[in-house]
Amino acid sequence: MNSGIPSLNIPAAPEGSGISEITPAEGLRAVLDNLDALVYVSDFETHELLYMNAYGRRIWGSIDGKKCWEVLQDNASPCDFCTNHLLIDSEGNPSPPHIWEFQNRLDNRWYQCRDQAIPWIDGRLVRLEIATDITDRKEMELALKEAHAKARAAALEDDLTGLHNRRAFFELGNQLLKQTRRNGSPLAIIMFDLDHFKKINDNHGHDAGDEVLRHVGRVLMSNVREADIAARIGGEEFAILLGDAHAAQASELAERLLGVMHETPVRYHDVRIRPTASFGISSLHPDEPNLENLMARADSAMYESKALGRGRVRVKP
Secondary structure, three states: OOOOOOOOOOOOOOOOOOOOOOOHHHHHHHHHHOOOOEEEEEEOOOOEEEEEOHHHHHHHOOOOOOEHHHHHOOOOOOOOOOOHHHOEOOOOOEOOOEEEEEEOOOOOOEEEEEEEEEEOOOOOEEEEEEEEEOHHHHHHHHHHHHHHHHHHHOOOEOOOOOOEOHHHHHHHHHHHHHHHHHHOOOEEEEEEEEOOHHHHHHHHOHHHHHHHHHHHHHHHHHHOOOOOEEEEEEOOEEEEEEEOOOHHHHHHHHHHHHHHHHHOOEEEOOEEEOOOEEEEEEEOOOOOOOHHHHHHHHHHHHHHHHHOOOOOEEEOO
16 A cells, blocks of 8 residues: 655765665655654545544554544444635635644543644645644643532532632642643742731721622632632631742732722722732742642732832732
8 A cells, every 4th residue: 555655855965974874755654654753644625535644543553544433433424523624715725724733532541633624745725734732731721620519519609799708718729739840831929918907807897808808709700711710718818829930920910919909999888998908929839749838928028018118919939
């Protein structure tokens, strides 16, 4: 069977160099067969498999002129999720690559697929797919999503502010910490405490204090990313975990939150209360033992903010 690999203009090794001469097709096949990802080519019209690298043959077997859906999905007809129509424009010319995630029904593994229509060596249009196994990452994402769902189902929500409560913060935060370590991505935390909150309660009553806390909850919900974890962890103290973020990004968010709180006073009966807060920020160290340790450094930075006059942001590396 034709290998389906186009010839490349690769110069031969210099005579006497000691390097074995290989054909361009053999060299390209060696590269593709050593990729830790599936690479296959199929006819755009007939869906006949023209090429599959060793990674694919090891999992799905020989192609033997079969259709792509027969080998990759063990189907009797074309897949209902085929992306071929996304790979060409209205005039039938190749479009930019289409990148998507998919769980294979045959092996139940998750793949990130890069699909593209390209001209084949005989001039016809073919589908080229490169599929990388992302099962470990996807399972971690799904576990985090399930943890969010469980937190909601268990009513791990602060009744007053609508934010996560302390228990939810630690459950979700530990999930995010595990994912961060696995992916090698950054993680930052913001801790903040409302300034002179006791005076608000003493001067205007506890109902006014509750309204201030609700206001802070609304501010966080409007300014924090959906993937981040914002919580009221006790009294007038709040925490935000920012996945895939460094201390500089956390500091920028803290400054914005401080500004919004100052610019949007809380109206309670005939008074306007402008809450301020002291912020402390830290980012995850490679050897960070646990979430509590990360919080402790941010908490220390928060108390530095208070010592310096309150209503400000401090970062503790």
